[in-house]
Amino acid sequence: MLSQEVRALVKATAPVLKVHGEALTRHFYARMFRHNPELKQVFNQGHQDGGQQQQALAAAVAAYAEHIDDPSVLAPVVTRIVHKHVSLGIRPEHYAIVGKHLLASIGEVLGEAATDELIAAWAAAYGQLADLLIAEEARLYAQSAGKEGGWTGWRAFRLERKVPESAEITSFYLVPADGGPVPGYLPGQYISLRVYVPELGLMQPRQYSLSDAPGQGRLRISVKREGGVAGAGAPAGSVSNLLHARVQEGDVLDLAPPQGDFTLDEQRAAPVVLVSGGVGLTPMVSMLNHLVARDDGRQIRFVHACRDRSVHAMKAHINTVTQAWPNVRKVIYYETVSADDRHGHDYDYTGRMNLQAIRDVAVLPDADYYLCGPLPFMNAQRQALAELGVEPDRIHAEVFGTGGPGA
Numbered sequence: 160m161l162s163q164e165v166r167a168l169v170k171a172t173a174p175v176l177k178v179h180g181e182a183l184t185r186h187f188y189a190r191m192f193r194h195n196p197e198l199k200q201v202f203n204q205g206h207q208d209g210g211q212q213q214q215a216l217a218a219a220v221a222a223y224a225e226h227i228d229d230p231s232v233l234a235p236v237v238t239r240i241v242h243k244h245v246s247l248g249i250r251p252e253h254y255a256i257v258g259k260h261l262l263a264s265i266g267e268v269l270g271e272a273a274t275d276e277l278i279a280a281w282a283a284a285y286g287q288l289a290d291l292l293i294a295e296e297a298r299l300y301a302q303s304a305g306k307e308g309g310w311t312g313w314r315a316f317r318l319e320r321k322v323p324e325s326a327e328i329t330s331f332y333l334v335p336a337d338g339g340p341v342p343g344y345l346p347g348q349y350i351s352l353r354v355y356v357p358e359l360g361l362m363q364p365r366q367y368s369l370s371d372a373p374g375q376g377r378l379r380i381s382v383k384r385e386g387g388v389a390g391a392g393a394p395a396g397s398v399s400n401l402l403h404a405r406v407q408e409g410d411v412l413d414l415a416p417p418q419g420d421f422t423l424d425e426q427r428a429a430p431v432v433l434v435s436g437g438v439g440l441t442p443m444v445s446m447l448n449h450l451v452a453r454d455d456g457r458q459i460r461f462v463h464a465c466r467d468r469s470v471h472a473m474k475a476h477i478n479t480v481t482q483a484w485p486n487v488r489k490v491i492y493y494e495t496v497s498a499d500d501r502h503g504h505d506y507d508y509t510g511r512m513n514l515q516a517i518r519d520v521a522v523l524p525d526a527d528y529y530l531c532g533p534l535p536f537m538n539a540q541r542q543a544l545a546e547l548g549v550e551p552d553r554i555h556a557e558v559f560g561t562g563g564p565g566a
Contacts, residue, residue: 161283166227168280173224179268180217181210187264188213195256200362201247205397227284230291238420241295245303246351246418247364248312249296254289261285303416308340313353313413319377321408324472328438329403330370330381336411343373344417346449347442347529347557350378351415354406356397362413365398368531368557369417370441372448378414381472383438421557423449423529430458430523434540436512436532437465442557443531444473451484459484462521464492464512464536468500478504490517512536514543522547530556 161169176183188207192199206212219236226232262282266273304311315336322330335341349368356363367380384403385396406412423431423446431450433443440463450459461481465471471491481489493506500506514521528549530540537556544554 161227161287165280165283168277169224169227169284172277172281173221175269175272176217176221176224180221181213183264183268184213184216184220185210186268187216187261190264190267191257191260194260198253198256201249201253201364203365204359204361204363223284223288230288235420237291237295241292241299242418242420243366244292245296245299245311246349246366246415248351248415251293254293258282258285258289299418303342303418306342308335308342310342310416313415315411316378316414318406318408318410318412321406324381326469328381328383328470328472330379331402331406332377332379333412333414334377341376341378342416344369345419345422346372346446347422348417348419349442350380350417352380352398352402353413353415354398354401356401358397363398364415368419368441368445370444372445372452374452378417381438381441381444419557421529421531421555424527424555427527428455428457430460430526432460432462432521432523432526432528434462434512434514434521434528434530434532435464436536437470438472439530439532439536439557440472441531443529444476446529447477447480447487451480451487456486458523458526459487460521460523460526461487461489462492462512462514462517463489464532465494467493467495468497468505471505474505488520490521512540514540514547518547522549526553528554530554 188202203212206215219240222233222236223230230237262278262285265281266278269277300311303309316333317336318331319334320330320332322332324330347368349366351364351366353362353364355361367382369378370381371379382399382402385399421442431446433446435443443461443463447459447461450457461477463477468474471493474491477489481487490508491506492508492510492512493500494510496506496509508517522544526549528544530537532540541554541556545551
């Protein structure tokens, strides 16, 4: 238990961290990778280059300082971090390395403001947080290893099939190379995949949502090829491009066991509304396929937005499901429509998704709403649902990026 004096010292740094936190975390990562270059293989170097990882850590450190009196406020964030750490194989010994470089960085960046008392306070606060994360991660590791077909760390999987789903998204069907069983997982969860990237000279991990229902005897991920945006700080995805261009059927890839807290609530029998943008449809398809396989009769809405028909993934599958199951309805938005697009078959509405405009179809009484896609899309849909009177605890969200699966 942290003393009142320690909590006061840490909390007093929160305003500084909100302003200078990113400078601190940039310094921290540069320092850690300089002294421990082996950790470059644990961290997503694409997020390092683009600055997303530094921004995410800065926000997390500032939030921890601000809520040091009651860290339970951060429970949802901690849960997400724990799942991410387990998916990457973070172990207790890594915390000592991170703590060493974080405390050193505080001293080096803050200079004279980083008194011995402040560094000692942050050491105590970091130790408390590390103990909490290590305990939760141990629980998840034991859970992953204890289930049938389960494991921890990395396991070799063979690429059984590689199927293009759109101009940007390809599905990868993976089976254990050892011939063993595949563990069950919760619809909405993701796996970490690790490949060697020659251009970086490193093994690199990435998280990808599982895009099919559990119980198939294999794992499926559907990966968007990230082309990058010149001049916008968005580099091309080194792993997603490698998977699309170089990895072929029969190749062997390293996978970590399924993790993630963005999952379908199976304890409730409420209607389900699945709202996605772009490649955010992948966990939604997993949830949809699981729900129809159970045939429990609840009302389901599949609401999806994409740029145009060329990037509309899994269209034929979604059409088949909605035709076969009367309790399932789809609503598709295209930003741009071509002369060949068929209204009611390829798409239903044009422009950006507008839940207000389709409230009679997509907003159901007492429904649970699952949202997934880029952050601006997520924010817009969450706000729209709030304006429509949906209670916050009915809205479940997954953002693709440093906090969740991405390519």
